[in-house]
């Protein structure tokens with residue numbers, strides 16, 4: 001008998017979520033930022049009076065909510081971020097034989113996904129960690145997660161910034177279709193607060209921490225009745241831009257001393273963290289993503305009315321409204337494009353997966369939704385899912 005080629009077609013069996021126990025409201029974040037501004041302005045009062053330094057301006061909670069839709073964010077270490085003398089999370093380095101923090105978050109998300117799919121580690125062949133920032137160069141965090149879960153097989157790390165989850169999904173789908181594996185966990189652990197400059201008024205409110213996981217498996221192996229999702233199609237795209245950039249990397253060590261680096265860079269500390277031209281990102285990425293979604297829908301023969309839900313990347317509420325409007329030709333109803341960034345902020349690659357995780361149960365068999373990411377690179381990914 002000829003094997004059915006569609007048998008290997010991958011499905012999304014389940015997602016998992018790890019949410020940190022601590023959170024910071026806009027008000028708490030702004031209070032800490034403004035206290036730091038006051039200290040800074042006082043310390044530089046002479047230069048400000050002489051006109052050689054600009055006074056720093058206060059941040060504002062109403063501005064943050066209006067500009068981004070963010071009200072609060074979950075974080076791995078609240079005290080370190082809000083400490084005016086520090087303003088960065090305190091996440092001490094663990095011993096090499098302890099599970100590292102990124103892997104620990106990833107393992108929790110994987111266990112959640114496995115439980116929801118009715119699977120154990122024995123059913124999984126591979127782990128792909130796809131996220132914006134990796135804790136170390138090697139060994140791969142994915143291999144550490146593989147070991148902690150007890151998965152036989154292999155793992156590797158990949159990074160496409162905010163689009164890492166959809167790119168990871170595309171890789172998993174291709175590998176399953178081609179016979180490299182039968183079941184793959186795609187994991188997105190994001191400690192965004194450790195690459196955020198909490199002293200930058202334009203961006204100090206943007207990010208939060210979280211981890212998500214997606215179990216992708218052969219369609220003919222998926223448990224009936226567990227609500228798996230057919231992956232109708234995945235598309236990925238990149239276009240080089242410096243408008244979102246982070247220069248942290250191992251070659252910085254070869255730049256010489258910190259003082260030598262400082263002599264060349266206005267603010268070396270800031271240069272090694274996230275920075276962006278937010279307005280330009282907005283202008284460039286909205287049309288790029290809307291065009292990509294519409295093109296992919298046409299390719300799959302899907303009309304606007306066929307797509308019941310948009311699980312969009314969660315960076316900015318206004319951006320998501322505009323993308324939904326361009327795709328649908330009207331404003332989206334709240335349930336059509338669910339928002340999670342109000343509580344989670346931008347969680348980089350994990351954002352669209354959290355939106356899916358929290359807002360998919362009500363879709364019926366046969367209904368279609370879109371998982372969509374976009375961000376640094378620029379990068380964008382679209383994955384159409386149909387409930388089984």
Ligand code: COA
Nearest residue numbers: 059060063067068162201202278279281282315316375376
């Ligand atoms: N509190 C109060 N006011 C602030 C502020 C803060 N924290 N930050 C900036 N402002 C002020 C600015 O000084 C500026 O004042 P001005 O008009 O008097 O010059 C005004 O608010 C507008 O600032 P701007 O930075 O242009 O805001 P914005 O409306 O573009 O919103 C972002 C900023 C970052 C929320 C928005 O550009 C964005 O989300 N862009 C897309 C980002 C994105 O998706 N990035 C992907 C990351 S992965």
